[in-house]
Amino acid sequence: MKTNVHTGFSSYLTFILDTELFAIDVTKVISVLEVGKITKIPDAPRYMPGVINLRGEVLPIIDTRIKFGMSAIEYNQDTCIIVLNLNIEGTVIKLGAVVDRVIEVHEINNNLIKSVPQHAHSAYIVGMIEKEDEFILLPDVDKIFSVDEIVAITSAETVNAARQENKTAFNETKSNEMTEAEFLDREFPTDATSENDSTI
Numbered sequence: 001m002k003t004n005v006h007t008g009f010s011s012y013l014t015f016i017l018d019t020e021l022f023a024i025d026v027t028k029v030i031s032v033l034e035v036g037k038i039t040k041i042p043d044a045p046r047y048m049p050g051v052i053n054l055r056g057e058v059l060p061i062i063d064t065r066i067k068f069g070m071s072a073i074e075y076n077q078d079t080c081i082i083v084l085n086l087n088i089e090g091t092v093i094k095l096g097a098v099v100d101r102v103i104e105v106h107e108i109n110n111n112l113i114k115s116v117p118q119h120a121h122s123a124y125i126v127g128m129i130e131k132e133d134e135f136i137l138l139p140d141v142d143k144i145f146s147v148d149e150i151v152a153i154t155s156a157e158t159v160n161a162a163r164q165e166n167k168t169a170f171n172e173t174k175s176n177e178m179t180e181a182e183f184l185d186r187e188f189p190t191d192a193t194s195e196n197d198s199t200i
Contacts, residue, residue, distance in 0.1 A: 008110055009107050009108060009109055009110065010025060010107075010108055010110055011025070011026040011105055011106070011107055011108075012024060012025055012026060012105065012106050012108050012136075012138070013026050013029050013032075013082065013102065013104075013105050014102075014103040014104055014105070014106055014136060015080070015082065015099040015100070015101060015102045015103060016099065016100045016101045016103065017064055017065055017068060017070060017099060017100055018065065018070050018100065020137060021103070021131075021134060021135070021136045021137065022099075022136065022137045022138070022139055023106060023108070023129075023136050023137070023138055024082065024084070024138075024139065024141055025138075026105060028084050028085055028086065028141055028142075029082060029083070029084060029085075030083040030084065030085055030094065031083045032080055032081070032082055032083070032102055033052075033054075033080065033081040033082075033083060033096065034080065034081075035075050035079045035080065035081055035098065036052065037052065038050040038051070038052055038061055039051050039052065039053075046066055047062055047063050047066040047067040048060060048061065048062055048063070049061055049063050049098070052081075052096065054083070054096075057094075059083065059094060059095065059096050060095045060096070061081065061095070061096045061097075061098060062095055062096065062097050062098065063098045064097045064098055064099055065098070065100070067144065068124070073100070075098070078100065078101040079098060079099070079100060079101070080098070080099055080101065080102045081096040081097065081098055081099075082096065082097045082099060082102065083095075083096050084096070084097055084141055086141055086142050086145070087142050088142060088145055097141075106136070108129055108136075112129050112130070113127040113128070113129050113138065114127060114128050114129065114130070115127065115128075116128050116137075123143070124139045124140060124143055124144050125137050125138060125139050125140070126138055126139070126140040126143075
């Protein structure tokens with residue numbers, strides 16, 4: 001494997017899917033949510049369990065495990081929704097990605113990012129970095145969905161179907177939202193002497 005040419009450090013939010021560790025550039029992350037009420041919609045793709053009401057806005061929810069070809073699991077207290085701001089071929093959209101567990105924010109040395117060998121998710125993975133005895137996979141979240149998929153999950157028909165499916169529940173749902181700063185402050189103190197401060 002060859003090391004790609006990068007410079008400087010970048011911040012990545014790390015999370016777990018199954019037994020694998022992934023990291024997303026924090027510039028794509030809006031916030032982290034606890035999983036609450038998800039309103040199902042008719043005829044949605046299998047990887048889309050439904051939508052939530054985020055401060056009056058309809059937010060499509062994607063089960064990242066299923067999208068990556070992994071088996072579905074029951075959501076638990078560790079399951080989180082990462083709210084992402086994506087740019088799909090010039091189309092800017094917001095969606096929530098369900099992950100097994102959010103870990104922390106890493107400062108990653110871009111010079112250590114390596115190219116990816118053939119991998120089950122290699123179509124989405126743009127790099128990887130070795131940390132101790134494991135690898136952190138870096139997906140390009142803008143490449144996970146095609147334009148057709150984005151149109152399908154963000155269409156007016158999808159939104160209206162969600163409201164009709166459970167109008168009362170949808171309007172009353174309130175998400176337990178945490179901004180990135182609040183998440184870090186709660187779980188990972190940012191004090192310089194903290195043992196949770198992580199730089200790769």
